[in-house]
Amino acid sequence: MNFDAIIIGGGIHGSATAYYLSKAGMKTLVLEKDYVGRHASGVNAGGVRLLGRDFAEVPLSKEAMSRWQTLDDELEGDTGFRRRSLINIAIDDADMSTIKTRITKLTGLGYDHEIQIDQQELRERLPHAAHNCVGGVVSEQDGYAIPYKATSAFRRAAERFGATFHEGETLANLRQIGDAWQVRTDKASYDTGTLINCSGAWADKTAMMMGDNTPLSYSAPMLMITARMPHFAGPVVGAISRQLSFKQFENGTVLIGGGAKGFADRDNNRTTLDYKKLALAAETTKTFFPIMKTAVINRMWAGLEAYMPDNLPVIGAGVNARNAYHAFGFSAHGFQLGPVVGDVLAQLITTGKTSFDLNPFRIDRFERKVL
């Protein structure tokens, strides 16, 4: 079968790329070895965060953030997005000056989305924060979405424009023939003009088949969620210098993250949890929000996520093959970029250019001495 574009990987970036490509009129196929949203895209913390982004990511993240505000309408679906603001808490003067330095730098670059708040304002916004919290930094547009729903909304919107999704089909082999590609899976063989690698924690394997090496690693960031409890936190909460991260959903459940990692068994699609680290996250949450003492944990889990050495994703064209593109390695903060990365790739593929500076995200950046 012939396609204009084949995307390897049905996560949020694969599904979003399929949406923008098929909207642009390309006949698109997504090959997903499990089911759409099975791994990091479906089970992450759902943070839609512009606050605290690496400077290289700010332009993409800002664009994504404005798209999130109306994404449900755009996709005619339900991503579960809620604008709630995100506050990173400062616990001492050192944290406050870290915030100040960063905001000065952001202002210099022309950005004004991060705002420092003092202790009184913190208490107004988060009355249940511990008394020793001295202030923080807020980004008003931030919030959360429901990861599986958002990924699935992109997929259905893509299907409405004619994209095809094959679930339970694993990539076996890639061959570049002339400018085109032959894609062989465990079930069939396809020809395509363009190939896009959105394979998440498996993206280094796909990249290698495309001729590009990449120093990707993978891990299993862990999460836990409480049973319903009374509402005590509107904003999403993080901290400047502690592994604190939680959000309370509309149904009262509280999702606790914090970046603790479990164990990833990529070959078997499996993760195991490190309960000692989850216990530390529970302890931190309780210390900052004493109301959480009585919370009860209902479920714990982890997802398989790809990381790059500099914690920045790979986005853009392949370097050792023609008509090859990558978007992977989002290092546990790619969910928010969903609505923009797919569009950037679609622009690159259909017009050959994009208005964003993708140099920090080149796949060969680790081979160059400047880094």
Added chain:
Amino acid sequence: MSDIFDIVIIGAGPAGMSAALEAAQQGASVAVLDRKATPGGQIYRDVTQSPLLDPSVLGSEYTEGAELVEAFMEADIDRHQNADVWHIGETGEVLYSQDNQTRRLVARELIISPGAMERPFPIEGWHLPGVMTAGSAQVMLKSDGMVKDGAIFAGTGPLLYLIVAQYLRLGVTVNAVVDTTPAGGVVRAMQYIGGALRKPAYLIKGLMLLNEIHRAGVPIFRHASNLSVLGESKSVGLQFEQDGRTHSVNADHIFLHQGVIPNLNMTRALGIEHHWAEQQLCWTPTLDDWGQSSIPHIAVVGDAAGIQGAEAARHAGRLAALKAMNKLGKLSEASLQQQSSDHLRAMKSFKAFRSFLDAYYAPTPEHRIPAASNTLACRCEEQTMGQLRAGFEQGAKDPNALKALTRCGMGPCQGRQCGHTVSELLAVWQNKPVSDIGYYRLRSPQRLLSVDELSQFQNIKPAKKPAEVSA
């Protein structure tokens, strides 16, 4: 080092207690963790301290449990009651909460017997206040001596008739028994009659129960179908069909039951291999004759290993203990075979008998797989069949995808109530066998765990000394 045991057993029902007794007799160091205040499991719940003046109304099968419990209490076993296991590590580490403290011990060999639960009965109105399971009627009776007058008992299976008989012996009125055993059950079961005849005492006991209910003058509606609970904010009665006619019977309390299924949460969270058992219409851990699971140091016994009943559970417990001794190098292969043979033979005959029961009392599809779109499938997250169907049509074809999309199975019961329903619904909708559909991916904690308990993981306590336990 004192918190490392040769064999750790989780659950002190007939299977767990028997395993502990055998292991102790064989000279192993044994610890038993049980979540209840007293040993006995569900079947022998509070058998040594019944609130009833005359516990014999509960039947001889119940009172016989007292002997096993007494033997268990006297043996050289580290018994930990009120020990609620919430995590079993792949290495054999067991974490549990006791008196609000997180404690830990380590097992060389693990034998787990998390028991059975009643099969969900997802019909219209099954979530209304006043509707309970027949098993919960029995728990109230065994633990608190509490009963409900004028209730309806509906469904199928030996336990249903047993509880009705127990009620009647106590002089409690029962409004009706609505029996959903299909007319074809007898015919289906006859092919297994050979197995049934191997246990004539059980057969006679079953017939006697039915006779007892009949004699007491309780209206029995046989081969009833299409059950639904009547009422808006609470149950006021039950509607059903019989011989093409619609009946409704009033009652404030309705006890539903259609057999029991393995309690999967622990075995699933451990990642033990499971299969769909067509005969019992439930997911079951895949085990050998000694209860050995796909994880080398873990055996599963009792009804969690597939429903076989309390007496079979005793043999299964002994077999698992013998095999564990063999794996520990404390029992030769020859001795294992020799000491196992009687138990293996007994298990075989219980299995044959169970085939008969399973065929006779097979729960009908209409009461397992909801057809009305407003019937609740997931009670915790209040997801109806119609909402699940909508999720399926949006592309969620796997139980975990459906869970992520609709929240079914995300609530505090961790999918106990809707797991089987969701597997079967997805199978029907895709016209695939249930075995191709799979089940929820589960993890620890095995129960709701307070943030306080979890954070104690930093400074975890070893198991209490036996002296402290008995104090």
